[in-house]
């Protein structure tokens with residue numbers, strides 16, 4: 040698992056030590072001088088170019104720190120950040136670093152807020168009811184730094200749409216600064232039940248944006264129970280209908296666990312009959328993190344025990360010619376009829392394999408595990424393909 044945040048030793052020449060600093064990383068020693076003033080140079084074996092706002096010294100080159108002492112501000116990076124590269128974006132805050140964007144990753148997800156109006160049994164990012172508008176300030180500063188050729192960026196939360204006008208502004212900024220970048224928003228969809236809000240969103244006319252909205256049951260009371268929010272089902276479905284009426288792309292996301300599995304075929308029938316026009320349906324394995332660990336008894340079901348139900352669910356959606364994908368499952372515990380819909384989907388920084396995978400000849404096709412699953416428990420049926 041890649042380490043995205045932690046402590047570093049930062050040596051600062053001026054009083055900005057306590058002010059968070061957002062910096063794009065550069066490995067280019069011949070970058071025009073005017074561009075160096077807003078970037079951090081990542082030191083390598085070569086000569087040190089002058090004029091960068093900040094310098095990053097990998098642990099293996101710590102002996103070169105003397106070249107910068109008294110002349111420039113710099114940070115000593117532990118080995119954990121060896122993966123940093125050109126055009127990545129970091130935040131330095133006191134003696135802490137957070138990697139906000141990785142230019143060579145297809146899995147950049149930007150947190151908009153930790154606030155949420157759901158309290159899902161399996162929430163991977165438990166909500167906090169605090170004013171975290173500083174995150175939005177930071178995102179507004181971050182978007183102009185993201186490389187123009189970035190293929191895709193995700194927005195997540197908490198619930199991103201709780202930021203209302205500032206959420207709309209973020210999407211507007213994405214369209215202005217990164218018009219060729221696909222945007223994917225994870226939302227519970229309820230804000231789009233408000234016609235004015237969904238109209239505002241649609242009027243942005245972003246060239247390629249999709250909202251991923253969870254729906255966990257065709258039974259409103261079960262959906263509301265899973266998300267711990269009375270009335271959620273009604274608003275979520277209304278939000279989906281509004282978005283599609285306005286020509287917007289919608290994905291329905293179903294996380295599979297003991298609660299949602301109980302009526303999965305019925306949910307797929309409901310989607311196919313009532314929401315046939317959505318653009319994508321994803322059936323997703325459970326991440327063993329956040330509230331999931333506290334609610335494990337209520338949630339955990341070994342995926343091998345629902346493999347036939349998963350096959351049935353996929354078959355229903357496929358029969359209606361819906362665009363369906365299966366995410367976050369080890370390859371060896373899904374039935375063959377699921378394979379055409381199987382995707383490697385776990386974000387690269389938290390994707391691992393387990394000792395049983397040793398020698399598996401299909402590892403490169405397999406989506407593997409969340410790091411949290413490797414640590415906290417996974418299927419009893421992992422079986423390497425030997426030919």
Ligand code: SF4
Pocket residue numbers: 369370371372392393395396397399400401402405406407421422423424
């Ligand atoms: S044994 Fe092979 S198919 Fe199964 S989880 Fe490991 S790599 Fe994937």
